[in-house]
Each structure stands twice: as structure tokens, then as C-alpha cells.
Amino acid sequence: MELAQTHRPDSAGDPATPWTRAEFEAQLHAQGAGYHIHHPFNVRMNSGQCAPDELRHWVRNRFYYQICIPRKDAAILANMPDREHRRLWIERILDHDGYGDYTGSAAGGIEAWTRLGEAVGIARDDLWSLRGVAPAVRFACDAYVNFAASAPWQEAVCSSLTEMFAPQIHKDRLAGWPTHYPWIDAEGLNYFRSRIPLAGRDVAHGLQVTLAHFTTRPAQHRALDILQFKLDILWTLLDAIEKVCLNDTQPSRD
Numbered sequence: 001m002e003l004a005q006t007h008r009p010d011s012a013g014d015p016a017t018p019w020t021r022a023e024f025e026a027q028l029h030a031q032g033a034g035y036h037i038h039h040p041f042n043v044r045m046n047s048g049q050c051a052p053d054e055l056r057h058w059v060r061n062r063f064y065y066q067i068c069i070p071r072k073d074a075a076i077l078a079n080m081p082d083r084e085h086r087r088l089w090i091e092r093i094l095d096h097d098g099y100g101d102y103t104g105s106a107a108g109g110i111e112a113w114t115r116l117g118e119a120v121g122i123a124r125d126d127l128w129s130l131r132g133v134a135p136a137v138r139f140a141c142d143a144y145v146n147f148a149a150s151a152p153w154q155e156a157v158c159s160s161l162t163e164m165f166a167p168q169i170h171k172d173r174l175a176g177w178p179t180h181y182p183w184i185d186a187e188g189l190n191y192f193r194s195r196i197p198l199a200g201r202d203v204a205h206g207l208q209v210t211l212a213h214f215t216t217r218p219a220q221h222r223a224l225d226i227l228q229f230k231l232d233i234l235w236t237l238l239d240a241i242e243k244v245c246l247n248d249t250q251p252s253r254d
């Protein structure tokens, strides 16, 4: 699948020579500068400047991203020829869809996000109706699912590595929201708490696959372009959510 190619002046050595694993990993980490933790909407949300309606827009729209994740992961699983990788990857689907009777830790991330919805004042049926999900949010999330289904499985694994930066964004929410948004039942924040160890487990596997698969300098640049594609997806979600919030506050002309 064609992706935008960022021109990067090769900072580390001869462009014909692959980066070492450490240099390649450092290049991947350096792309964190474009992570959505730095998006103006996220900065505003995490500094307590969002109104309740704006948080509800964020929860509603991010719910569409959350329900796309297990479908994305199932698409990757279908393309994985190796049982050992599948045994690790299938965990991700259960993490989100849950299993058993949906209670306690087996409830899954989508159930926990539903709890977050109720905690910010969105009823379960309302959240699951997907009412209020912005077209650009659907488009970006669907682009992610379609990339995962059509790209080689190692490229799709690489695209999940934005989670290298996720623990911090979850920790920020857990640290700030109780003070900034005391009206939100603390139970609703359990999703963020649950993701911190899971993100670490996911990244360990994703990084091992990525560092082993992309072994020439052109391939390593492709990996950086794939990561940028996913960073752009997350950034686009917040662009769209910010616009929804802006439209809410701008009285209609007519």
C-alpha cells in the first residue's frame, strides 16, 4: 500500500547502510514528537480546559477507534502464518472484546470504554449507536483497519507501535482528570489504568517483529513512514473532534 514518504536527511551514517537495531529503534522513538499527546486538543483536555460536552465528543468519537481495534487485530491475525506470533497477537483481541460474562477484568476494553461513556454522561445505547461520530473519525479509523487487512502482517504490526508513546498519555489522564474533572466517576477511568501494562506487553512484541523485519535502510524508512501514517490517524481524530467541539460553540449562521 502506497504511503506518504517523508524525506529524512539520513542522520546516522551512509544511506546505503542499514541502521543498527539500536539506531533504528531510536529513529522510531524520535517520531514520538508527532504523537497526539502533543495535539492542542489533548493538551487542552489534559490541562482541564475541556467542557463536559467536549469530553463527551471525545469519548463518543474515540469509541469508534476502540471498536475498530479488535477488527484491525483480527485482520492482522488472519495474515499471520506463524503460530507463536498468533498466540501473542490474539491476546489483543481478547483485551478489547473481553470474554466470559463481561464482568471484572474479563469485561474487556470496549466494555471499560462504555463505562467511561456512562461516567461522562453518555448512556450505553447512545454511545453504541455511534451517533455523533465525525466522518473524518470514521474515515481515519477505517483507513487503519483497511491498512491492517491489506498490508503485509509485519507492516501492520509496525503501525501499532504508536503505543510506544501511549503509557504516558494514559498516566497523564489518570493524574489529571480526577482534579480537573471531579464530576467524572473515578471508575470510568479504569480503561486508562488497564492499558498501561497491556501497552508495554504489546510494544515488546511489536518492536521485536519490526526490528527483525525491516533490515535495509529503505525498509527502515518504510517502517518510519508506516508509523507516521498511524501517527497521522491519531492526529486526525483529534483534528476532527476539535472541529466538532468548535461547531458546537459557533452558533449556526441561519
Ligand code: AHQ
Residues within 6 Å of the ligand: 069, 109, 159, 160, 161, 162, 163, 164, 165, 166, 169, 195
Ligand atoms: O487504547 C488504545 C489501544 O488499545 C491501542 C491499541 C494500539 C494499536 O493497536 O494501534 N494503539 C492503541 C491506542 C490506544 N489508546 C490511545 C489513547 O490515546 O488513548 C493511543 C493508541 C495508540 O497509541 O496507538
